[in-house]
Amino acid sequence: MLEGLEVIEQGILRFIYDLHTPFLDWFMSFMTSLGDFAEIWIAIAVILLVFKKHRKAGFLVLLSLAIMYLTNEMFLKEVLKRERPYHFMDGIQLLIEEPTSHSLPSGHTASAFAAAFTLFKFYKKTIYAILIFGLAGLMAFTRLYLTVHYPTDILAGILVGYLCSVIAFFIFNQVSKLFNKRVREETEVCEDELQSAA
Numbered sequence: 001m002l003e004g005l006e007v008i009e010q011g012i013l014r015f016i017y018d019l020h021t022p023f024l025d026w027f028m029s030f031m032t033s034l035g036d037f038a039e040i041w042i043a044i045a046v047i048l049l050v051f052k053k054h055r056k057a058g059f060l061v062l063l064s065l066a067i068m069y070l071t072n073e074m075f076l077k078e079v080l081k082r083e084r085p086y087h088f089m090d091g092i093q094l095l096i097e098e099p100t101s102h103s104l105p106s107g108h109t110a111s112a113f114a115a116a117f118t119l120f121k122f123y124k125k126t127i128y129a130i131l132i133f134g135l136a137g138l139m140a141f142t143r144l145y146l147t148v149h150y151p152t153d154i155l156a157g158i159l160v161g162y163l164c165s166v167i168a169f170f171i172f173n174q175v176s177k178l179f180n181k182r183v184r185e186e187t188e189v190c191e192d193e194l195q196s197a198a
Contacts, residue, residue: 006088009150013085016144017092024145029095032142038065038111040135045115057122064114064161064168072110072160077102086147099148105156106149112136113161118168136161 034040041061048058082104086092101107116136120129140157143149149157 005152006085006150009152010085010089012151013089013144013147017147020145025095028142028145031138032096032108032146035108035112035139035142038069038115040139041065041111041115044119054122057119060121060168060172061115061118063172064118064165065111067167067171068107068110068114068161068164071164072105072157073101073107076105076160077107080104082150082153084148085150089147092147094148095146096148103149104153105160106140106143106153107157108143109136109140109149109154109157110160110164112139113158114164114168115161117162117165121165121169 042065045058045061045065048054048061050058081102084099084103086094113136116132119132123129123132140154143154144151
């Protein structure tokens with residue numbers, strides 16, 4: 001069954017590969033390079049951190065990316081060890097440097113959607129949502145265009161990205177609750193001491 005699925009996926013990749021043009025080759029290679037080590041998403045997060053109003057969003061993007069790296073790059077890829085599609089497809093010319101990690105789930109896609117789902121929580125206006133998910137979707141498509149991932153790698157990356165965003169919000173909210181509780185307790189102690197002194 002899995003072999004049959006890979007045949008179908010290779011057919012999809014072959015169809016996409018036949019769409020190659022010099023301009024698209026350059027554009028897709030450039031866009032995918034922005035996702036190397038999640039650079040574009042880290043840059044967006046750092047910019048958000050500069051502004052107090054957007055600092056929480058920037059921090060949560062960084063947290064979701066850190067969780068993605070630990071779960072996806074350090075664990076899932078090493079456990080699943082799926083080989084990349086170009087190893088099994090004849091006539092594929094790589095346009096980028098050969099990736100050194102395994103294929104499933106797609107790291108570029110996971111980081112893109114971890115950031116996108118996180119940013120969407122803060123910027124839900126239609127134009128922002130289109131830009132955020134449009135960029136994430138384009139990043140994911142570049143991996144298919146370049147034949148370095150199967151479609152199921154991309155779907156898995158989207159799921160991982162979503163879960164990492166959810167986990168990031170959960171951790172942040174739990175830590176915030178603990179911090180606020182401690183502040184309240186210390187404030188109450190100070191008030192009691194002041195009342196006793198009076």
